[in-house]
Amino acid sequence: MAYDLQEQEQIDTLKAFWSQWGKLIGGAVLAVSLGFLGVKGWQFYQRSQAEAAAVIYSQLETQLQGAKLEQVKSTVALLQRDYPASALSSNAALLAAKLAFERNDLGFARAQLKWVLAQQGDEVVTAVARLRLATVLLDEKQYDAALAELSLPRPAAFDSQFLDLKGDVLVARGDSNGARESYKAALAKAAPDAPARDFIQTKLDSVGN
Missing domain, CATH: 1.25.40.10 (Tetratricopeptide repeat domain)
Structure with a gap:
């Protein structure tokens, strides 16, 4: 396909522009795309972590209703190990400490409360x-x-x-x-x-x- 002189000049200008700036623009677009995907990925991860913690927390609530301290201890330990940054883990520790105090297990109660304080939440x-x-x-x-x-x-x-x-x-x-x-x-x-x-x-x- 033949181009007139003006079109050829525009093509040459565009080629020169991409030759000078193409890699930079492409890199910027890639960085923005990766950043967007990263944010979405992090949000998905946080959401999945919160949902998983909520499932375990619901089990804890059932155990607390039955005052099953040994089961409560295991469930709280699981939350603290896998989801230490979750607010549910701190709430679980407070509830577990209350039950332990009522059962005169003061050492466990004290440990749970100190764990909450250590989170600085x-x-x-x-x-x-x-x-x-x-x-x-x-x-x-x-x-x-x-x-x-x-x-x-x-x-x-x-x-x-x-x-x-x-x-x-x-x-x-x-x-x-x-x-x-x-x-x-x-x-x-x-x-x-x-x-x-x-x-x-x-x-x-x-x-x-």
């Missing part, structure tokens, strides 16, 4: 784990360790609960004056309609206003 989950860990330590008569946990930063919404438990630890350690101040602070931080107010007040009355 959601601040609310972390605060719950720290509060429960302090409760376990109180039950183990590890008063200094419990107070150390209760002195660490937490969301303001948890202040009253932390101060209330601190009062309990101080009572157990024989520090009535310290407990009194802690209970007063817990009341000051509690919402006016908080169900725990009456209970905290009762404890405050027991150590003397």
